[in-house]
Amino acid sequence: MRPSDTWYIKPESPHYKSITINSSAGFDEERFGLFVERMIKMRRQGASIWARLSLEYELVEQFYQMNQKVIEMMEDIFENTKLMQSLHDAKYDVVLTDPAIGGGVLLSHRLGLPLVLNVRWTVQGEGHQAIAPSPLSYIPIPGTELTDKMTFFKRVKNFLYYFFTCFQIWYVTDPNYKPFVYRYFGADVHYMELFQSADIWLMRNDFTFEFPRPTMPNIIYMSGFQCKPSKPLSKELDDFVQSSGEHGVIVMTLGTLVAQLPEDLTEDIAAAFAELPQKVIWRHEGKRPSTLGNNTLILKWLPQNDLLGHPKTRLFVAHGGTNGIQEAIYHGVPLVGLPLMFDQPDNFFRMKARGVAEVLDLTTVNKDNFLAALKKVLYEPSYREKMTTLSNLQRDQPMKPLDRAMFWIEFVMRHKGAPHLRTESYKMSTIQYHSIDVLHKLKT
Numbered sequence: 389m390r391p392s393d394t395w396y397i398k399p400e401s402p403h404y405k406s407i408t409i410n411s412s413a414g415f416d417e418e419r420f421g422l423f424v425e426r427m428i429k430m431r432r433q434g435a436s437i438w439a440r441l442s443l444e445y446e447l448v449e450q451f452y453q454m455n456q457k458v459i460e461m462m463e464d465i466f467e468n469t470k471l472m473q474s475l476h477d478a479k480y481d482v483v484l485t486d487p488a489i490g491g492g493v494l495l496s497h498r499l500g501l502p503l504v505l506n507v508r509w510t511v512q513g514e515g516h517q518a519i520a521p522s523p524l525s526y527i528p529i530p531g532t533e534l535t536d537k538m539t540f541f542k543r544v545k546n547f548l549y550y551f552f553t554c555f556q557i558w559y560v561t562d563p564n565y566k567p568f569v570y571r572y573f574g575a576d577v578h579y580m581e582l583f584q585s586a587d588i589w590l591m592r593n594d595f596t597f598e599f600p601r602p603t604m605p606n607i608i609y610m611s612g613f614q615c616k617p618s619k620p621l622s623k624e625l626d627d628f629v630q631s632s633g634e635h636g637v638i639v640m641t642l643g644t645l646v647a648q649l650p651e652d653l654t655e656d657i658a659a660a661f662a663e664l665p666q667k668v669i670w671r672h673e674g675k676r677p678s679t680l681g682n683n684t685l686i687l688k689w690l691p692q693n694d695l696l697g698h699p700k701t702r703l704f705v706a707h708g709g710t711n712g713i714q715e716a717i718y719h720g721v722p723l724v725g726l727p728l729m730f731d732q733p734d735n736f737f738r739m740k741a742r743g744v745a746e747v748l749d750l751t752t753v754n755k756d757n758f759l760a761a762l763k764k765v766l767y768e769p770s771y772r773e774k775m776t777t778l779s780n781l782q783r784d785q786p787m788k789p790l791d792r793a794m795f796w797i798e799f800v801m802r803h804k805g806a807p808h809l810r811t812e813s814y815k816m817s818t819i820q821y822h823s824i825d826v827l828h829k830l831k832t
Contacts, residue, residue, distance in 0.1 A: 389495075390414075391461060407471075411461040413454070413491070423450070424728060428750055429650055447729075448560060455490075455511065455564040462491050466498060466572060475499055481801040487511065490565060493582050497573065502805040503586040504797050508593060508710060509731075510583055511561050513553050515591060519584055519814070521602040524550055528599065533737040536599035584814035587806040588796050592710060596717060596782045597738060606809035608796050610789040612782055614711060615718035618697025625669075628685055629700050632667035638762070639695045640705035641671035642726060643712070653753060655679050660759035666702060666766070669695060696721050702772075703765055708732030713739060720779035722771035724761050726750060744775040 389407045390397045394414035399406050427443055465471060475495075482502045485492020488509040496503040507515040514530050516522055528534035529549040534542050565579035573582070587606060594611035621629060629637050638661070642649070649657070654677045661668045662681025671690045680686070692712065695701055696719040706712045708727040713735055716723055723745035725736035739745035746761040765771045787795075800806055819825050 389492075409461055409465060411457070411464065413457040413461040415454075423447070425650075427729065448556065451556075452560045452564070455560060458489055458491050459564045459568050462494050462568065465491075465495065472498070482797065484797065487515070487583050487586075490579070490583070493586070494568070494572075497582050497585075502800045504588045504590060504800055505583075505586045506590050506592070508591065510580075511565065512557050512580060512583075515589060516601065516603070516607075518580060519589060519811075520604045520607065526599075527601050529553060530731055530734045533734060535741050536601070581814055585810065587800050587810065590793050590796065593714075594782070596778050597714070599738075604809075604811060606806060608792060610793040612714045612718050613789040613793055615715050615789075616693065618694040618719070619691075621691065621694055621698065625691075625695075628667060628669070629695075629698060632700055635665040635667070636700045636702035637695070637698065638664070638666050638668045638703045638705060638766075639690070639692070639701055639721075640668065641690060641692060641712070642707040642728070643709050649674075651675060651677075653750075656753065656755040657758060658684060659755045660762060663759060664762065664766075693719075703762065705762075708736040710735060714782075717744075717775065717778050717782050720772070720776045722765050722775045724748070724758075724765055726753065742774060742778065744771055744778060746771075 389409060390399070391409050391411040391413040393412050396415075397406070399408055423446070427447075430443055476499060480499070480501055482504055483492055483496035483499070484504045484506060485496070487493055487505050487507050488511065490511045493503065493505075505515075509515060510518045512518060516527075524546050525543060526536045526538065528536065528538070529546055532546050532549045534546055538546060569577055569579040569582065589604070589607045591607055591609045592611060592613070594609040597611055620626070640657075649672075651674075654672065654674070656679075657670075658677035658681070659679035661670070661684050662679060664683065666683065668681075668684040669690055670684055670686050671688070672686050673688055676686065693715055696704060696715050701719070701721055703724060704712070704716045704721045705724045705726065706716070708725050709732065713723070723736070723739055725732075725739070725745055725747040727733040727736045727747065728750065733747075736745055736747045740747050746765050748757060748761055785792075796806075813821060
């Protein structure tokens with residue numbers, strides 16, 4: 389099921405049949421792209437603290453509006469008697485959804501169907517936080533850039549970040565989901581109970597990426613499920629890669645949210661690349677930098693997985709999306725990071741903590757520090773050696789992550805759910821969960 393303005397999910401495909409909902413709950417690519425460009429420009433120009441806070445507030449507002457549109461779409465679906473009857477009559481076996489957008493979770497409960505989550509985030513934040521014990525003493529809140537080894541002051545920072553995430557939930561998520569769930573599921577149901585009662589949580593990470601932490605029986609790790617061996621490059625691209633000789637190739641892409649960087653930054657990046665003996669393949673749109681060297685090939689699109697898997701690829705310059713980092717781990721390619729927003733700085737911090745990446749702040753990037761980071765990762769063997777170790781750990785599994793995910797989806801379909809793997813703790817109040825009522829009774 390897809391809203392009519394969705395960014396990625398096309399109405400036609402040989403792999404699925406779609407039901408299109410007339411809704412604006414999709415991701416506004418153009419509007420969000422402009423926001424990201426404005427954020428980069430403001431950060432690099434050293435805008436006042438008030439201007440930057442205003443931008444952060446605008447981002448929070450955008451999340452609020454996205455949740456609001458999802459809820460409006462779900463109201464339309466629930467009130468569409470004909471559509472709901474057709475979904476009931478179809479006798480589906482399971483609902484598979486990403487809980488970062490809550491519509492699929494709400495629909496699964498309305499239809500009474502087993503629920504499988506394809507998850508890294510929920511509407512309240514990182515997935516583990518919603519279901520597994522997460523002591524703040526050694527579980528870093530995403531965004532803190534902390535490891536599982538925290539000093540007292542780092543634990544204070546982690547605690548403060550936790551309260552900030554609580555504020556975001558109170559401001560962004562609660563006002564949208566609470567009234568909806570009250571209306572359709574009853575006053576005694578909290579919306580997070582609907583998420584926490586999912587049968588299986590397919591986590592898009594694992595412990596080559598996460599710091600060690602408690603988990604649950606119904607969490608199935610499928611980090612790198614999208615990773616696969618590289619395919620041959622086109623003749624033109626392969627000729628360019630082969631021309632790099634012993635020096636190899638650098639691949640750079642900043643994902644789909646940023647079509648083009650500020651011109652002065654692209655000039656500095658191009659100038660730094662021009663001083664290297666490596667060949668560079670750079671996904672870039674916009675004006676061609678005047679400092680571009682003969683060693684750099686600019687493309688509007690590149691086959692990322694196939695390039696990362698090429699034996700001549702030496703380095704990946706990336707923004708820090710989870711998929712890109714997992715593909716780099718899979719293929720054993722060390723990283724230089726230019727994180728932009730969301731979870732990207734935190735993702736790259738985890739890679740830096742493991743010694744496989746250098747990370748730069750977009751507010752201070754220039755030719756010299758970018759070139760220094762490139763050379764450090766290229767010429768210090770420890771970066772590639774440690775990334776090779778991570779790659780070996782990720783690959784050394786009894787079955788492929790995608791096969792494991794498919795097994796558990798089909799398991800839920802065969803057994804009409806998996807309640808035997810699900811803890812009932814989500815039905816407890818905070819007082820019951822921490823046995824405060826027991827202690828109070830013993831005291832009295």
